[in-house]
Amino acid sequence: MEIVGLITRFTQFKENDAMISVVTLDKIYSFLARGVLKVSSKNKASIQPFTKSQLQISRGKEGYSLRTGIVLESYEHAKAKLESLLVLSLIGELTNKVITNEEVTNIYPFLEQSFILLNEDFHPLTIALIYFANVLKVIGLSLEVNKCVISGQTSEICAISLIDGGLISKDAFDPLKHAYANERKINIYRQIFLAQVKDMNRVAFLDEECLEILKELSMYLSDNAGTYLKSLKLINETF
Template sequence: MEIIGIVTRLTPFKEKDAMVNIITEEKNLSFLARGVLGIASKNMASVQPYTKSRFLLTRGKEGLSLRTGTVLETFQGAKEKLASLSTLSFIGELTNKVISSEEARKIYPYLDKVLFLLDEGFDALTLALLYTGEILRAAGLGLEVTKCVISGQRSDITAISYLDGGFVATPCFDALRHQKCSKRKLEIIRQIFLAKPEDLNRVVFEKWECLEIIKELLIYLLDASGTRIKSVVLLEKGTQ
């Protein structure tokens, strides 16, 4: 079987072997890569995290294993700066913990574009925020950002409710359940849940805006699914 995928995790297994996790246009896959941790391995480069490669896989009694791997994109520029490295760790953890095989086709074009833009030097925190929104949307946790989640009203939106799952209009506001937001913050949240892959480099948000909203979205993710993303601390350190 030949397949193109992006490596999201490389886990040492035995002495020189490793388990490789990739995401493709259709699904998530994991396979055994024998000998890739050896210095002389010809396949080592193809299984490095956040590398896009073409893999030739064979299926045996123990599952899929790597026969050959060919690097298509290294995204090396994304791996040379602390800010983008921190974002790589963050989006990798998000992808591995949240995205199921059935959801891979939704997130793959976003992951591919984020890696390309990080490689080009685009703002890493903005990409981390936009990708977080898309991860939630792909996992069925997207927020309603086109109208009031309670009444359906499209005007006079002044708050957000993570409990109710979206924007809230003034007549429906409940101080115990809802969070008042500035127009700027509401517009950012709207953009991150409506963005398409081609939109990811059209705007840059302030560092503090990105971190504030990312943290809120991760609390929402934790409350909704029990999934905790630990690498968010790297985003803060990577941009200091």
């Protein structure tokens, strides 16, 4: 079987083997790659993390295994920079932990475009933020960013409530459970949840803005899906 996809996980298995996860346009595959940790392996490059490859895999009694692989895009420029590499790690971890075959078709275009833009030096944290928001959308945890989630009002938006699931208007604001947000932060939330693939490099946010919202979204994901992202700690320590 021939598949084309993006490598999101590489885990050593025994001395010279590795377990690989690859995200394709319509399915996520996990397979054993035998001997790829040997210096002489011809398939080693094709199963490196955050690489787009064309792979020949076969199915046996114990699951899929790799036969041959060809690198289509290595994204080496992105992997050579610490900030971009950390965001790739976050994107990979997020994808591996929450995306299933039912959602992969909707998220794949954002995943591939994230790799492309990081390789082109676009602002890493903005990419992380937009990708995170779109993952939440495809798994059913999107926030309401077009109107107040409580009253339905489209004007006088003054807060964002992750507990309630979206924007809050002045009429619905409760000082015991809501905190005011400035207009820029509200607009960032709107932009990341409404962004299409073609919009991903349309605007870049400030590092501190991205870090604040990434922290909020990660807590939202943890509270609603029980998913904790280890790679986010390294991002907070680096940027």
